[in-house]
Amino acid sequence: MEKKQQVQKMALRDTTGDKIFYTINAIFLGILALIVLYPLYFIVIAAISDPDAVLAGDVVLYPVRITMEGFAKIMERKDVWLGYRNTIFYTILTVILSIIVTVPAGWALSRKTLPGQKAFMIYFIIPMFFGGGLIPFYNVMSSLKLVNTIWAIVLPAILSVWNLFMTKTFFQSSIPDTLIEAATIDGAGSFRIFGEVVLPLSKAIIAVMALYYAVGQWNSYFNAMIFLQNENLYPLQLVLKEILIASESTVGGSGETILQQYRLANQLKYVSVIVSSVPVLMLYPFVQKYFAQGVMIGSLKG
């Protein structure tokens, strides 16, 4: 980064052409930022505006007749809060288990002395490109007696081969071999080295992995949809699917009834988008500082 700044200083004597380039560049990126932000902003102002004003198209740039009615309504939705509780539980469980599975495996895979290292690599690469498909997967879950249990949601999510390789690459490129040698000479065994030398240096990758697995679990709906019948186990996304999407596909009938449906449901939709997305969006900035260390190194050489 510092060197980059030096280069930019060198180019201080910008030509007119450069100035135009920088301006166009900034304008383009600025517009892009607006395109990204506006829909999110609109969701917020629509959620706190009078639903009639939203429906009439009066809400475009700022909220109209601010009301918290929508939030009050969603507080009464038991299914949403049950889904919320379930999702938090699944997410925490997934993150804990996935870190336990992914990080040591990544470390082992990054050791050239791992017996059969090549074979293990191939073993993990194959599923990246070839799989049995949905139905055999379902049948496996069913014969493992996992269908309609929380484990159908948690267990398949605790290892992503992508994440495993990213972890491996992180270890390869950021834990110096000399450090491990020194610890070995001091007489530390492999487990102690991993626990006392490697793990304290791996905060970045653990944070990034935790974020990846957490976001993945928080946002997934498909496995829950095919594996869960018991509504008490439904994660938030499945409840949201009912609220946000199911009603749209049943749109039919006369304009009047559609409008009535919209009026009743829309505010709840805007509010539920906010309520469900805020936790994840808040998590991201906290973990972002680790990205430079974790993802970038991992992805570069992966």
Added chain:
Amino acid sequence: METKAAKPAAPAKVRAPKKRMTKEKRIRYFKDNSPYLLMILPAVIVVFLFNYLPIYGVLIAFQDFMPGDKILSDSTIWVGFENFERFFSDPQFWPLMKFVIGFPLPIIVSLMLNAMKGRKTAKVLQTIFNGPHFISLVVLVGMLTLFFGRYGLVNNIAAHFGGERYSYFLESSAFRPMYILSSNWQDFGWSAIIYIAALSNVDPQQHEAAILDGATRFQRVIHVDLPAIMPMVSVMLIMSIGGLMGVGYEKALLMQTDGNLAVSELISTYVYKRGLTGVPDQAYATAIGLFNSIINVVLLIIANTTSKKFSENSLW
């Protein structure tokens, strides 16, 4: 321990000794490194259960299979490629042969962010661009229905200017634009991360030399920055081609309505419907899924070979 301690300086030597080592040494080598096997074991088991067992399960694609049957037993009825032949003559076959292609927006954005003057502004922009990645598919499609619904924002604005209201979700022609635009909106920033990382590794001396040669910033983007990320671009391209026919079915499924089914039905959504809903025909759905996986592998190999031929970049 001591023998190993002396060696790791040349890891290649530690790996190689298999041939040279005496039996005793080999046992010791194995013993020293067996903790690694223990560390990797849970991952091996998880992948075995959820990735390899299903691969074994594709055998039912060649059987007359009823849910609850054992995959291999005395009563198994083998039918050869019958399920595949049924699929090839299925009127749905050709309509299902389609996929969604990405767009080079992430590459352009990474180049532009990298060429920005203010480093701080670039960081802030990048944070903003990454944000939508964290929105779930359900919420994203929910947002689409809110914006593009009959009385949503887009229609309201159109109506304001005298346009006609339009049920975007019930029109086949609107499905693809909505799908692609929303995917780009959600993930262009996230996909750019990998290129930005590559760009931060460009040797500043290359830029200095280019400046001395009188190159403008734009010329430096084209002749210094772009070549630096080309290897990454081809790797990502190969990877995405390998997954072409599998991507995005979870989203397509959410966006499906009776009105847009002609366009929104993908192989994977069709597999889901035939295999797990209505009166399930598991053997048939598995055959379709297997066909899809094989096409993906073939595409991957073709993409990799082509890339190898015309550039030095390939996955293997």
